[in-house]
Structures are given as structure tokens and as C-alpha cells.
Amino acid sequence: xxxxxxxxxxxxxxxxxxxxxxxxxxxxxxxxxxxxxxxxxxxxxxxxxxxxxxxxxxxxxxxxxxxxxxxxxxxxxxxxxxxxxxxxxxxxxxxxxxxxxxxxxxxxxxxxxxxxxxxxxxxxxxxxxxxxxxxxxxxxxxxxxxxxxxxxxxxxxxxxxxxxxxxxxxxxxxxxxxxxxxxxxxxxxxxxxxxxxxxxxxxxxxxxxxxxxxxxxxxxxxxxxxxxxxxxxxxxxxxxxxxxxxxxxxxxxxxxxxxxxxxxxxxxxxxxxxxxxxxxxxxxxxxxxxxxxxxxxxxxxxxxxxxxxxxxxxxxxxxxxxxxxxxxxxxxxxxx
Numbered sequence: 001x002x003x004x005x006x007x008x009x010x011x012x013x014x015x016x017x018x019x020x021x022x023x024x025x026x027x028x029x030x031x032x033x034x035x036x037x038x039x040x041x042x043x044x045x046x047x048x049x050x051x052x053x054x055x056x057x058x059x060x061x062x063x064x065x066x067x068x069x070x071x072x073x074x075x076x077x078x079x080x081x082x083x084x085x086x087x088x089x090x091x092x093x094x095x096x097x098x099x100x101x102x103x104x105x106x107x108x109x110x111x112x113x114x115x116x117x118x119x120x121x122x123x124x125x126x127x128x129x130x131x132x133x134x135x136x137x138x139x140x141x142x143x144x145x146x147x148x149x150x151x152x153x154x155x156x157x158x159x160x161x162x163x164x165x166x167x168x169x170x171x172x173x174x175x176x177x178x179x180x181x182x183x184x185x186x187x188x189x190x191x192x193x194x195x196x197x198x199x200x201x202x203x204x205x206x207x208x209x210x211x212x213x214x215x216x217x218x219x220x221x222x223x224x225x226x227x228x229x230x231x232x233x234x235x236x237x238x239x240x241x242x243x244x245x246x247x248x249x250x251x252x253x254x255x256x257x258x259x260x261x262x263x264x265x266x267x268x269x270x271x272x273x274x275x276x277x278x279x280x281x282x283x284x285x286x287x288x289x290x291x292x293x294x295x296x297x298x299x300x301x302x303x304x305x306x307x308x309x310x311x312x313x314x315x316x317x318x319x320x321x322x323x324x325x326x327x328x329x330x331x332x333x334x335x336x
Contacts, residue, residue, distance in 0.1 A: 001025045002336045003100035004312050005060030006051050012319045017051070020312045021060060026096075026104045029075035033104045036087060039119035039335045041098050041310060042066035042303070043318040044127050044160060045247075050093070051319065064098035065091040068113055068122040069335070078107050080284060086113040089287065090126035092273040099315060101336050108280045109273050111287020114294040121301035124330035125164070125294075126287060127269060128302065132164035132221075133286050135244045135267040136173070140219055148174035151209070153217035153236060155201065156224030158186035158328045161246060163193055163302040165221050168290070170194035171298040178209060178217065180224075189328050193300075201229065206236045217241060227252055237262050304329035310336050 003021045010017040029035045047063050054061070068088040071081045081087060089110040091098055113122045136142045142152075152169055156162045157179025169175050170193075179190035180201035187198045199208040201224075209216065216238030222229060227250035237243055239260045246267050254264055272280045293299040305321065307314045310333045318331045 001101040003062050005062045007060045018312045031075050032077045033075045034107045035073040036069040036103050037072050038069045040068045040123035042123045042330050042332045048319050062097045066127045067098035068119040080107045088113045088122040093270045109283040114291040120332045124303035128160040128164040130269040131161050139265040139267050144172050150218040151176045151214050152219045154179045155222045157190040160330050162223035166193045166195050167299045205232050302329040303332045305331040
């Protein structure tokens with residue numbers, strides 16, 4: 001079958017940064033695995049980070065997490081799906097990826113594809129959706145339907161994760177959503193997704209929030225570079241507030257928020273499948289719940305670029321776009 005992998009860690013402008021492969025198809029699914037025929041994939045920052053930093057060893061590694069496709073076979077312990085079902089999901093970092101014609105995945109981290117979306121539109125959602133949902137509800141502890149009177153500051157509102165945090169917070173909570181953006185087009189994107197207010201993260205965020213009548217952020221969802229924005233978060237967070245972080249490329253000093261008695265939380269959407277936690281099936285459930293919100297018109301796809309059929313050449317374009325740091329929403333590719 002066709003697939004795309006990286007033979008060694010290289011900058012994306014190098015000829016062999018990603019290469020076309022012809023490999024054997026996966027074996028028949030076992031346990032709770034299902035075999036999915038990939039119809040579309042999306043690229044996230046984690047794809048580019050793995051490609052640049054994780055040595056694939058003797059054989060090229062196949063990347064890819066976000067995917068939408070059709071179930072072709074199910075394992076003997078599978079009970080959630082049948083062949084022919086349309087699904088979407090985000091895979092897991094310690095298994096072969098979705099940049100292939102066929103892919104094995106545990107059904108407990110797979111959801112039904114929203115019926116009103118194309119495969120490409122659906123593929124833009126899972127990884128960022130799960131990250132946003134788990135961050136808001138499982139880590140920050142926001143109750144669904146709750147949060148009235150509290151301000152949520154979303155750092156990097158126009159990116160993939162930030163775009164989903166804004167939408168989910170507006171659809172399922174009563175939080176006042178303040179997003180950061182620095183360009184007119186990214187600010188408008190955040191407003192279109194439902195942000196109550198947009199502030200410029202190149203300016204004084206605390207002063208801008210005060211001008212809006214807000215005394216600080218009770219909750220901060222950092223969907224951008226932690227170290228770069230840490231000082232602004234320390235200043236903007238309200239006493240006894242909560243900060244959610246999703247990346248750690250450089251260290252920060254947690255003692256900076258001790259005086260405010262602020263708690264710090266981490267979100268990695270791979271944690272449940274990586275450790276086979278007893279509640280791993282919660283990712284299946286939340287994907288289905290959000291699929292319903294999409295079908296009801298309360299959440300929309302964040303796909304902004306579709307580069308066409310999947311190949312090493314088009315996938316390299318997608319990686320370059322993500323690495324540029326200027327993407328709004330998500331970049332998607334159709335299957336082979």
C-alpha cells in the first residue's frame with residue numbers, strides 16, 4: 001500500500017524530509033483495533049516536531065495523527081463500529097501514523113464522523129478538538145453548562161487548538177471568552193468563531209482586559225508557545241486562577257504564580273491511549289458528543305487549506321505551512 005514517511009530528521013526544505021513509500025498493508029485487526037481506509041488527514045505541530053526531533057531508526061517512520069475514513073475490518077473484541085462506518089480520530093504517538101492508505105487504531109479513541117462534513121472537513125478536527133475538550137473539562141475543571149461570571153483567556157486563538165477552545169467554550173459553557181490575536185485577519189477569525197473579545201498578545205494583555213471591564217483571567221488556556229507568553233500569563237491570571245499548558249519546549253518557573261495561589265495543569269491528548277487508562281473510552285465519547293454539536297451547527301470545521309491528494313510533495317507543503325507559524329485554522333489533505 002502507499003504511505004509517506006521520513007527516513008531521518010531533516011528540515012522540511014530538504015528533498016528527503018518526507019518520502020513516498022510502498023509498504024505491506026497492516027495485518028488483520030486484533031483485540032479492540034479497527035482497520036480504517038484513510039480518506040483525509042490533517043497536519044498538526046506535533047507532526048512537524050516528531051519529524052524534526054525523533055530519529056526513525058533503520059526504517060522510515062510513518063507520521064500522521066488526524067484522520068477521517070471508512071472502517072474496513074474490526075478486531076474480535078471490537079463492539080463500537082462495523083465495516084462501512086465513517087469515522088474520525090487522532091491516533092496515538094507510539095503507533096504507525098495515518099499518512100497511509102490503511103491504518104490500525106484502537107476503537108476507544110475513534111468517533112463517528114459528523115454526517116454533515118466531508119472527510120476533509122472532519123479530518124481537521126479530532127486532535128485539536130480532544131485537546132481543547134480535555135483541557136477545558138478534565139484539566140481546568142469547567143463544568144459543562146457552567147462558568148458564568150468567569151473569564152477564559154485563550155492564548156493563540158486563531159491556531160488549531162485555540163480555534164476549538166473558543167468554539168467549545170461558547171457552545172458548552174457560560175464562560176466569557178477572550179482570545180489573543182495580533183493580525184486583523186486572525187482577530188476576525190476569533191470573533192467569527194465566537195470569542196466575546198479579542199486582545200493583541202503583542203500588547204499589554206492585562207491592561208486590555210481591564211479596559212474591557214475584566215479584572216483578570218480566571219482561566220488561561222495557553223494554545224501557543226508557553227515560554228514566550230509566560231510573563232504575560234503570570235500578569236493576566238487572576239488570584240486563585242488556573243492555567244492550562246499544552247507544550248513545554250522551554251522551561252518556565254512555576255514559582256512566578258505562587259503569590260496568586262494559581263494552579264498549573266497539563267494537557268496531552270495522547271495520555272489516555274499511551275497509558276491505556278481505564279477511562280480511555282472517554283475520547284470515543286467526546287468525539288461523538290462533538291460530532292453532534294457539529295451536526296447541530298454549534299461547532300464548525302476549522303479547515304482553511306486543502307492541498308489536494310496526499311503525497312510526499314503535498315505533505316511537505318503542509319508541514320512547511322504549519323512550521324511557518326502563520327497558519328489560521330488547519331491544513332488538510334485528501335487520501336491517496
